[in-house]
Amino acid sequence: MEGQAAKLNGKKRLFLLAFASVLLFVTVGRSLASYSAVVSVYPSQQSVKVGQTFAVDIRIENISGLQGVDFCLKYDSTILNATKVEEGSFMKSFGPTYIVKQEIQPNYQTNRGRVWFVIVICGNGSATGSGTLATVTFNATAAGEGELDLFSVLPDNSNQVKLITCVGVPIAHALMNGYLVVSDDPLDPPGKPSPDVNGDGRVDIIDVSLVARAFGKSVGVSLYVSKADLDQNGVIDVRDVAIVAASFGQIL
Numbered sequence: 369m370e371g372q373a374a375k376l377n378g379k380k381r382l383f384l385l386a387f388a389s390v391l392l393f394v395t396v397g398r399s400l401a402s403y404s405a406v407v408s409v410y411p412s413q414q415s416v417k418v419g420q421t422f423a424v425d426i427r428i429e430n431i432s433g434l435q436g437v438d439f440c441l442k443y444d445s446t447i448l449n450a451t452k453v454e455e456g457s458f459m460k461s462f463g464p465t466y467i468v469k470q471e472i473q474p475n476y477q478t479n480r481g482r483v484w485f486v487i488v489i490c491g492n493g494s495a496t497g498s499g500t501l502a503t504v505t506f507n508a509t510a511a512g513e514g515e516l517d518l519f520s521v522l523p524d525n526s527n528q529v530k531l532i533t534c535v536g537v538p539i540a541h542a543l544m545n546g547y548l549v550v551s552d553d554p555l556d557p558p559g560k561p562s563p564d565v566n567g568d569g570r571v572d573i574i575d576v577s578l579v580a581r582a583f584g585k586s587v588g589v590s591l592y593v594s595k596a597d598l599d600q601n602g603v604i605d606v607r608d609v610a611i612v613a614a615s616f617g618q619i620l
Contacts, residue, residue, distance in 0.1 A: 409546030434495040436488040440527035444514035445481035456500030463493025514545035563615035571615045
């Protein structure tokens with residue numbers, strides 16, 4: 369019975385992620401058509417396990433003349449604990465930056481925590497293009513599901529963040545929030561290699577490349593990488609490539 373219940377719970381979680389995807393498409397489709405600039409939570413959907421530490425990026429796309437950003441990210445504090453918010457690489461690539469606000473408030477509202485991050489480019493620089501504004505690190509503390517909502521408190525506007533030019537003019541934009549499912553499935557045993565070789569929370573071409581680069585290397589050889597030896601047989605071979613390929617595209 370327990371095994372059957374676990375399978376049903378797994379199907380429910382997959383349904384929730386699929387349903388969330390449909391909701392995101394319906395709610396932001398018109399906004400994306402209306403605005404060129406988009407601020408989003410990336411990845412937009414994730415499935416993690418209780419006890420897992422993971423990160424989400426706050427990204428911006430198709431922006432022009434950006435000098436300052438003020439955003440908040442609301443999360444369900446009954447299932448998540450925010451531990452860190454860090455500046456991304458985007459704005460600092462256009463000039464020296466100053467972080468005005470870098471705050472985590474776990475009891476912002478009942479069962480809701482808040483990350484508040486404000487950053488400006490100093491001088492005459494402004495940012496144009498696409499990139500990562502900030503990275504927020506969480507720890508999953510309990511099973512459940514919920515949204516990661518972007519908003520601004522100055523002024524209080526639940527469907528916008530603040531983007532400004534160097535002369536203080538607001539920049540119109542669309543938002544894409546995130547959705548998260550936390551399962552109570554056990555984490556992989558300690559020491560067992562993961563197909564997410566570089567540990568960034570997703571299995572992609574970087575992980576495949578790391579395994580392929582160490583191909584043919586065995587224990588004792590300088591270029592042997594234990595994390596790439598996914599079957600732990602002492603040599604990195606086609607079986608290790610097959611293991612990472614089988615998980616390609618997964619969010620872990």
